[in-house]
Amino acid sequence: MGLDTAVSKPHEALAALLSEDMGAVNALIEDRMASEHAPRIPEVTAHLVGAGGKRLRPMLTLAAARLCGYTGPYHVHLAATVEFIHTATLLHDDVVDESAQRRGRPTANLLWDNKSSVLVGDYLFSRSFQLMTETGNLDVLRILSNASATIAEGEVLQLTAATDLRTDEAIYLQVVRGKTAALFSAATEVGGVIAGADAAHIQALFDYGDALGIAFQIADDLLDYQGDSAQTGKNVGDDFRERKLTLPVIKAVAQATAEERDFWVRTIEKGRQEDADLDHALALMDKYGTLSATRQDALAWAEKAKASIGQLPDHDIRDLLIGIADYVVSRLN
Amino acid sequence: MGLDTAVSKPHEALAALLSEDMGAVNALIEDRMASEHAPRIPEVTAHLVGAGGKRLRPMLTLAAARLCGYTGPYHVHLAATVEFIHTATLLHDDVVDESAQRRGRPTANLLWDNKSSVLVGDYLFSRSFQLMTETGNLDVLRILSNASATIAEGEVLQLTAATDLRTDEAIYLQVVRGKTAALFSAATEVGGVIAGADAAHIQALFDYGDALGIAFQIADDLLDYQGDSAQTGKNVGDDFRERKLTLPVIKAVAQATAEERDFWVRTIEKGRQEDADLDHALALMDKYGTLSATRQDALAWAEKAKASIGQLPDHDIRDLLIGIADYVVSRLN
Secondary structure, eight states, X not given: OOOOTTOOSHHHHHHHHXXXXXXXXXXXXXXXXXXXXXXXXXXXXXXXXXXXXXOHHHHHHHHHHHHTTOOSSHHHHHHHHHHHHHHHHHHHHHHHTTOSEETTEEOHHHHSOHHHHHHHHHHXXXXXXXXXHHTTOHHHHHHHHHHHHXXXXXXXXXXXXXXXXXXXXXXXXXXXXXXXXXXXXXXXHHHHHHTTOOHHHHHHHHHHHHHXXXXXXXXXXXXXXXXXXXXXXXXXXXXXXXXXXXXXXXXXXXXXOHHHHHHHIIIIISOOOOTTHHHHHHHHHHHTTHHHHHHHHHHHHHHHHHHHHTTSOSOHHHHHHHHHHHHHHHTOO | OOOOTTOOSHHHHHHHHTHHHHHHHHHHHHHHTOXXXXXXXXXXXXXXXXXXXXXXXXXXXXXXXXXXXXXXXXXXXXXXXXXXXXXXXXXXXXHHTTOSEETTEEOHHHHSOHHHHHHHHHHHHHHHHHHHHHTTOHHHHHHHHHHHHHHHHHHHHHHHHTTOTTOOHHHHHHHHIIIIIHHHHHHHHHXXXXXXXXXXXXXXXXXXXXXXXXXXXXXXXXXXXXXXXXXXXSOTTHHHHTTOOOHHHHHHHHTOOHHHHHHHIIIIISOOOOTTHHXXXXXXXXXXXXXXXXXXXXXXXXXXXXXXXXXXXXXXXXXXXXXXXXXXHHTOO
């Protein structure tokens, strides 16, 4: 291991620092996504895993474990566990959202069918539980099985909350904690737990993952309205068209006049949208400054993440984790 | 506990004998299917759990544990785990099969939507892992996470094998072991493991569950062609219409003339069916005696189940488990 200072993006620097560990994680993922009897399983999984993505979550587990001085083999199992849970969730999300694209490629539900996505997702969930069981550590089993339940609960909550104008910032935060932050915080927490870190450090790692995940999701929701579609790979206003209540709209609804509220009822709750509606929605967000308020929220969560990880001892990895907290909100200008 | 000899069906007698334990299982299921934040979860789960079913799988876990002298609390957790895995599987199966009815009621995917069925299924899977983790027993965690992976693998295999005429009896058995027998055998095995039974008794419990599950599924597949629809709640030939290759057809395909093979290619592989095709399919099964051969297979697996459980010490519960093996094939005449 050695810090490659020529790399400027912190997640790339972290990947370089942890490249040996990440190689072991990738080999384990490759090994466990196989299936003796059902070739459809590695086909579907390879399509998604092969598409890349930053592997941020498993890297967080490796980083947390190394930061706490772990020298055993099981951080690799835990990192692969986290990536399998994430991949299973993506497969099921794309079925639920009827998505056609993911990471710039057609989704598995489009290339194969919903059936394959549902069942291969179940397979990867099961594989993730096998992997975590192999660590023999009941604390990590408890943390990761709790995280899985929180993720599924958050997704179900989102089903009903997304198009309901009564959804306020507290409910939004619950959904975000479920669908995104729960896996981030479990990823960092189990890294500390497997390393036998003390309770205060484990709590700080959890808080870092929690705040980082929330910052990450708020940034994602904001970029949906003000991102550069060439960079994000999404069209501006996809969430509006899909009638997803996210923070910029929730803040506008909270301050809406009666007439504006009627607009949100029609476009989000009833889903009766016309061509000019997105522009009007953006004008209302501008009127109340909700995009910049949302940006402030994301930045505040990133600061919270940095303060939490700052409680750990001085270490190259700690500084890169601080850098990653800045990085996830750096796309917001 | 006390054996109610007035009850003639062995699973009802077992339910009576284990009624206190089953009460605890039902209370635990009720408690854990709740969700603080997402009321959709208990709604969907209650619809399925409330519809009843015989609760055969959790009862097998309780029975195995009691038969091996267990007096602790965790057989209840394991039985609830097994029922949650089963319920999650049913929710996902109904999405995959696009089913409209289950246990004589509309399916959850019909009453709510596929999204709810996928995500609530994921929630119940996660809940099942939380429950098994609470036992603190790494052996049962290993057995149940392996079983979950085998179930999902069996379901994926079935996706591709069901309409492929190359599917032979060996592949059929793999699918059946996955989609049905893996949970039966895990259910009985973990009962023995939690009770600290010796290796030979645990193996006998596993073998009993495995053979019972296979007998159960073969009987189910046979009844699809010769059952009384008033009793089974299914129409004769549903599997044929849904192009599912099951044992009675696999045996007929294996002996088919070239012309008969063309018929199976058209109706099963290509799915181009006409009204008279089911009658012709039944005539071909009759020609080769495949329904009675399938019945012989089911009876042989039931005998194997009885021989396996017969290796355990004399006990009321052991005798009822022997009775259950006879019972699952008793519908075949």
